[in-house]
Amino acid sequence: MLHKMLKLNHISYRNVSVAKFKVRSFASKGIIVKDLNYQYLQRSKVPTFHFQKSLPRLPIPELDKTRKRYLNALRPLLNDGQFNEALERTSNFVANEGKQLQAKLISKDKYNKHTSYISDYWFDLYLRDRVALPINYNAFLVMQNDVRPEYNNQLVRATNLLVSAVRFMLSLREEILEPEVYHLQPKKSNTQLFRTVTGLLPASLSWYGAYLFKAFPLDMSQFTGLFNATRIPMLNKDKILRDPTCNHVVVQKNGNFYVFDVLDMDGNLLSPAEIHGNLAQILNDNSKADFPLGVLTTQNRDEWANQRTHLEETGNQEVLRKIDTAIFNLVLDDVCIDDNKHKLLAHYLHTDGCNSWFDKSLSLIVTKDGVSGINFEHSWGDGVAVLRFFQDIYTETTAKPFIGPENTPSDKQITVKKLEFNLDDKSKSFVEKARKDYSDWCNSLSIDYILYEGLTKEACKKFKVSPDCIMQLSFQAAYHLLHGNYVGTYESCSTSAFKHGRTETMRPCTEKTKLFCDNLHSNKSTKQELRSIMRECSTYHSELVKQAAMGQGFDRHLFALRKIAEENDLPRPELYDSYEYKFLNKSILSTSTLSAPSVLAGGFGPVAREGFGIGYSAFPDKLGAAVSAYKAHNNSSQFVEALNKSFVDITKILSE
Known part of the structure; x- marks a missing residue:
């Protein structure tokens, strides 16, 4: 369940009452009364960085699991010949240079326990x-x-x-x-008892105390x-x-x-x-x-x-x-x-x-x-x-x-x-x-938006499908409707449950989403069959989100291995210059969500000249997305029209 709070649209907030008292501060011209009610927005009993010392460290995934996850992400994007080449190239990398680079990455990580293996590389990339x-x-x-x-x-x-x-x-x-904390069971953990107990614990043990309450502190270093x-x-x-x-x-x-x-x-x-x-x-x-x-x-x-x-x-x-x-x-x-x-x-x-x-x-x-x-x-x-x-x-x-x-x-x-x-x-x-x-x-930029009221966040849950999956499935269906193919898709997922965690890429274009879109647009499947595939998509999507949030994606791992090769003046592995690696990492659909009751809209530009930048939210009363693209390559309004059709199609399938 930990992965749920790491999707940014699941972050919970709380109002913290301010203690009503004053203290005296000494200035050069006598004593001044300092009103703490006014000075501070919050006066938490638990210090801001109390959990920081005991936060778990971002894990380095096993090399073979990264291989499997990478190939799973490639499968819907490549034809059989391209995939077979990718399979051979990736297996060779894991069996040879990958082992050496993995050992060096693990060794470096052991000597830098104050941070995560990705943090410095990610700052450097930007x-x-x-x-x-x-x-x-x-x-x-x-x-x-x-x-x-x-x-x-x-x-x-x-x-x-x-x-x-x-x-x-x-x-x-x-x-x-x-401190930023995700409360899995707020009635039990978002309480004064939780704050008193965890506040009394030494910083080196505080995270474990929070865990016993089924609460998960997030990294505050940023x-x-x-x-x-x-x-x-x-x-x-x-x-x-x-x-x-x-x-x-x-x-x-x-x-x-x-x-x-x-x-x-x-x-x-x-x-x-x-x-x-x-x-x-x-x-x-x-x-x-x-x-x-x-x-x-x-x-x-x-x-x-x-x-x-x-x-x-x-x-x-x-x-x-x-x-x-x-x-x-x-x-x-x-x-x-x-x-x-x-x-x-x-x-x-x-x-x-x-x-x-x-x-x-x-x-x-x-x-x-x-x-x-x-x-x-x-x-x-x-x-x-x-x-x-x-x-x-x-x-x-x-x-x-x-x-x-x-x-x-x-x-x-x-x-x-x-x-x-x-x-x-x-x-x-x-x-x-x-x-x-x-x-x-x-x-040169084209910007448009959609607010679709035919489906809501709660309705998705009622139909037992992930709202985030429905959004991502709709993006795939819209792109397929316009272009008839599938492309590299990026969904940002926070790894802030770990010390100095940044983000991991979740790859929402899967074989299951491809199957759904193919069947949806071929009109050869019944609504019952499409609903069954959609639920499979949702289950698999949620598993991918969980993996990414728990530091078990593959993108950051492969990136770190490449940086290790550069640091040690080792030859650049063939994998990183391959067609499939470049195709996957050209984010034609770059997506991210930041949702809260206060948010009216959010967004960003396209990452690739040929791509779309999609900021989206599943609101309590509607689904929404802001879409940007370059006019020379795409039309954001055309994509929004296709997205609206996808929302309508999916709503009909669910409501049946």
Whole structure:
């Protein structure tokens, strides 16, 4: 059952009551009363990183099991001749180079018990890639609007989000943020008794105590990457800069950058009125940047690295560092979404780049009509940390906001400063070129969405099929309907139940899904026969999810073995240059889900030029997906039409 909580759409959340008491802190001018009710979003009895020491380590799969899983994933994609070649090549690899590489990987892992075998390789993979961050890597999540329209005012919502986000960060800094735990039986484990018992246990035993309650703590190591961090462009390989000593935020509006401290000299969060006042000052400035530097972060990483070096050499080092070290980026966009879903998806995925800084680990975005969300850089972490932050601040800002529409911004303690850049003609030419190139790139993209109300998450469960399987089966059926074949499909699955776990690839295109789609579109099978195949698909799908979540996939293992060969200057095994390996790893259908009550939409760009990027959710009242593609190769609206037909066909089969 452990695998269930590792699909991101199964993560559970809890509200943690804040202890109602105050402590005294000493400042240079006497004693100041510090209100802990205000400073911290949570005050957990169990320290944030209490379970970290005893988390199980990510297992290295057995080589022969990886062979079998890899071949099973290849089978529906290849003809008999291609598969026989792949079978021979893979068996030779396992019998020869694979054994040597496996031994070296196991040996290395034994000497690095503080982390997982995949963590450093995965960071390196991201940071070495030279492609631009937006569309290619950065993902987005959009919040549900507040049910009270007056609280969706841009200034009101931005102030509340900023206050709650910093309260979340302060709780994390003080290590009193509730640890992320999946409760298999919440009535038994999501209790004060659980927190008391596990909190009293030594950190080295705490995970085992949680396990006895049928609760599974998740890795919290990525959470620190949310704040005071930026990915810095460097030639060949970027770096992540972090400086948790800084107490300011950076705010963008009309291409301009503003900074102000949200914590005072004693580390206390400014009052809501003061934050409200500083943001009002920014919103009242209607000037537009002639040369918005944010668009430079939309480029190839080497090109941007060279340009950034020039900016630093021409007197902009300090202002760039202000951006890099800010707690996070707050983007105030002068754009109204007007309930236009196409506009919403395009805006949060890429915008025009002029009022963005895609290098920042986290950007909170609030439009002129109060639509709010996040665009985040991906190298530092994955969905578990982002979704937890997203859910917690949404819950607080909609349930107990600190500022309302009736509040007047304070004109006291206004400390906001506008960053000024020294731009020579060369720097200005960088901006002009980047703006044009990025506009052309964004215009080449096709984005559409589907909200299908004929089937729901609970209905899928009632029919005894996995909602995630139904979504993935529908993607396969839609692609097959359009193209008549099957392609490499990627579904992200979290391995955060393990120390420094990242993700594993789940391969949802299987022989069983192929059988279902073939029979569905040939019209040769009865609905009863199709329903039987669908349930087989669901059973097998759930098993693959379980394997991936438990660190028993094959993709990360094969990737690590390749990196071991590179590290040891060993010949590159033939397997990695084979047709079948490249075909499988060309993710034509790249899919991921981040679901929570707070999420209105989420998505990302296509991984391959010929592919689709599909962010999806099985909601309580509908099924939804955001689909992106490049117009030169695919039409996202055409795919959405095929997907709708697949949903309708599957609904008919189930309802019979």
